[in-house]
Amino acid sequence: MAKVMIVDDAAFMRMMLRNTLEEGGHIVIGEAANGREAVERFTELHPDLITMDITMPEMDGIEAVRAIMGRHPQARILMCSAMGQQQMVLDAIQAGAKGFIVKPFNKQKVLEEVQRVCV
Template sequence: MVVDDAAFMRMMLKNVLIEGGHEVVAEAANGVEAVQQYEAHHPDLVTMDITMPEMDGIEAVRAIVGTDPTAKIVMCSAMGQQQMVIDAIHAGAKGFVVKPFDKSKVLQEVEKLVSKAV
């Protein structure tokens, strides 16, 4: 599942994941939608933006991990958001990638989480 308030970023990430052999079962534009879509689809992995309207990515991670402690969530952050990434990891995120996205790093992080039972 891909979560980002920017449609362009969702499309970019979706394309990277599909080209890497993954299926994107859902998308969300904010944290509230992310929690709803997670409950509906239970994806193997979530890419989660940090800064979003309604509910930010950190709160969404807390909500998702609160209902599914095994959730695999990769945070997507811009440079300069290191403290937010740390907060997200403490909230239950399992990894992170930095924007702008490096396709190989995104796939590497996804593969790392999907291939192991976290």
């Protein structure tokens, strides 16, 4: 069981991920709608794991990963990417993300990846 913060600019995507994670026994302790908010909320909440969208307003997911990892190198971040964002996923992993999940979400794959990163 992990305490998770969900970061995505689309409320619908946050809701879908929340439902999947909670069905898998995890606790969603917070949400953020952009990278800047994610950096601030991480410091407040100290989640075990962050799911981070790549494309967001104000600060994208890759910039947010760099900012969070710069302050909290132990952070565990899973990127959420749509098909065709492979280069961005690679950039995020180089910035410190521990893995990625692909949109549209497959519940089983999401839960497997969360388990892998949290062990």
